[in-house]
Amino acid sequence: MASSAPIGVFDSGIGGLTVAREIMRQIPGETIIYFGDTARVPYGSKSKKTIITYSRQIVRFLQTKNVKAIVIACNTASAFALETVASEVSIPVIGVVKPGARIAAKATRNGNIGIIGTEGTISSGIYNTYLSETNPTVNVYGKACPLFVPLVEEGWLTDPVTVEVAKRYIKELLSYDIDTLVLGCTHYPLIRHTIGDIVGNNVTLVNPAYETARELKKVLEKEGIESTATAGEHKFYVSDGAEKFQKFANTILPCEVVETKDINIESFADSLI
Amino acid sequence: MASSAPIGVFDSGIGGLTVAREIMRQIPGETIIYFGDTARVPYGSKSKKTIITYSRQIVRFLQTKNVKAIVIACNTASAFALETVASEVSIPVIGVVKPGARIAAKATRNGNIGIIGTEGTISSGIYNTYLSETNPTVNVYGKACPLFVPLVEEGWLTDPVTVEVAKRYIKELLSYDIDTLVLGCTHYPLIRHTIGDIVGNNVTLVNPAYETARELKKVLEKEGIESTATAGEHKFYVSDGAEKFQKFANTILPCEVVETKDINIESFADSLI
Missing domain, CATH: 3.40.50.1860 (Rossmann fold)
Known part of the structure; x- marks a missing residue:
């Protein structure tokens, strides 16, 4: 070639x-x-x-x-x-997915990693598989966020509605004391500021791109x-x-x-x- | 047959x-x-x-x-x-669409009809065409509501987020003094109570089904x-x-x-x- x-x-x-x-x-x-x-x-x-x-x-x-x-x-x-x-x-x-998992495994300090993505990505458990292969001691918490893609497509990137939806989706993950969050859908980097404001400075956002x-x-x-x-x-x-x-x-x-x-x-x- | x-x-x-x-x-x-x-x-x-x-x-x-x-x-x-x-x-x-337009033309008292639907339905202007054919004196106001379908598919039928999104979409239509609102997407009857609460009793909801x-x-x-x-x-x-x-x-x-x-x-x- x-x-x-x-x-x-x-x-x-x-x-x-x-x-x-x-x-x-x-x-x-x-x-x-x-x-x-x-x-x-x-x-x-x-x-x-x-x-x-x-x-x-x-x-x-x-x-x-x-x-x-x-x-x-x-x-x-x-x-x-x-x-x-x-x-x-x-x-x-x-x-x-594999590059995203690799960088998340490097980024975490306390071993608690959150993954947000589509229903398909989360239910496949594929991030868990790759993360466990890279570092068997990490804890992985996944959350499907099906409204993020339509909200991005609507262009409501920093809208209060998007903030409210993001809070709802991410709340559960924060309760697990995650210090790393993988943006496990290529649409999500477009709302990374909204997500970043919710999770705060102590959580590293990982963009697999x-x-x-x-x-x-x-x-x-x-x-x-x-x-x-x-x-x-x-x-x-x-x-x-x-x-x-x-x-x-x-x-x-x-x-x-x-x-x-x-x-x-x-x-x-x-x-x- | x-x-x-x-x-x-x-x-x-x-x-x-x-x-x-x-x-x-x-x-x-x-x-x-x-x-x-x-x-x-x-x-x-x-x-x-x-x-x-x-x-x-x-x-x-x-x-x-x-x-x-x-x-x-x-x-x-x-x-x-x-x-x-x-x-x-x-x-x-x-x-x-044609049955929906017909019933809306019958339902209106002040001649101001709102249509909510997908981007495709609203931009096609088809409700306007049929309504004008039925009654050339009516005023038709369309509004695309792209987030309604994903919200329904997510099952958030009466969720505060859906209420906020619906308020945002419908606000403009209410400013035109509509007395009739066509649920111009077959998903929308599933959130008719949320929509009905926002528009109030003076607006007739039309379900083309x-x-x-x-x-x-x-x-x-x-x-x-x-x-x-x-x-x-x-x-x-x-x-x-x-x-x-x-x-x-x-x-x-x-x-x-x-x-x-x-x-x-x-x-x-x-x-x-």
Whole structure:
């Protein structure tokens, strides 16, 4: 695979842009092909079987763009589909959960770690698995926060309603004396200030995006496929609402998004599955 | 078409059950085949093109069950896809918007009507179109309420957060001196008490489900295909999460839902489209 090939990054919608942003910052020579599954967002309440089907379609689409590596920039899809899709392709596939768990295990001082995420991510117990592997002595407390994604999508990032909902969700975790809280959904960094105000200065917020970009860099170097040139034009694809997506992307990315294309992601279905 | 054939009813998820419930009450001799597109819920933020694609797939699925009529128990799909799918099949297809508009036009005394619904339903302006056709003198004020569906799905039906969100959304409409408010999304009847407390006794809440079931009854009679027997067993299908759906359905339907099947709705895609 040529080192000049792009990196595929995908998410259920806009959340994964927080990961794309981190990749652009840390390895600015890489070109990104981003896919947001805006027609079928949210992923957080869907079953493992459905998330695997959707992820396979997206991986097939990204492969038509000749990507050299894929980043699953969605916790739910990382939890449910990473293992399956990674075993089906010959390029590296990286999720956000393992890097997030690794950094949380390093960050905690008292061994009590909270995880907030979608219903799917929390019920999968995947953070617990990775955290236990890294450090068997930590205590992990998970809490599903299903209203955070719609509140972010509504743009109520610091609204009193969002503050009230966040207090409600996080209260229970604080009762366990956590000193570290993983933002286990790529939408959540967009409300990190609201969450930070509630948990206070003694709790470290962990954003897996940073560590994911670091891991990607290491993998590219290990495989000898890191870009040696300047990045080309990042390209953005969605399954619905290209205009709305592009407007949002331009508010959070360091580059200008000049074009976003709508594609029919269902047409990448494999009839054998 | 045999009068003993079932009625197809579909929605993006659980909301359409409020319409199915009304059909069961008003025409208890009819058998229902319900489909909830739980894998791709919500529809409210999606484009017209995507909603037409999804609705066509569902209509094709319902036709494999030999339905004699179809009720689109979703305002967004009624707004975007009714005309298209109705022109492509030879059985009657009924939406919820026209019946809702008709009853609102009858209910208003001062001519000021509010509509709450999803982003798609409100931006389509379809309630305005139908209301103007029925009564050109009415003033119609629409407000999109994107957080209502996730709040209902979270089960926070009378929660203080839902009350605060509802106040925020409805405040603007009340400033227009509305005396009638259409619950323009089939999820909203599930929070009608919260909404009713905010708007007060002087505002009539219109639930299109009641009028939709009445219209269905009339259409079946006109076509001479009304059931003359006792209803068979209603059948429920979803695109994801059958168990969760069934649990919810059993809390709101007058019949017991004994089985809900997961189907792969994408496999009903027409490759010609």
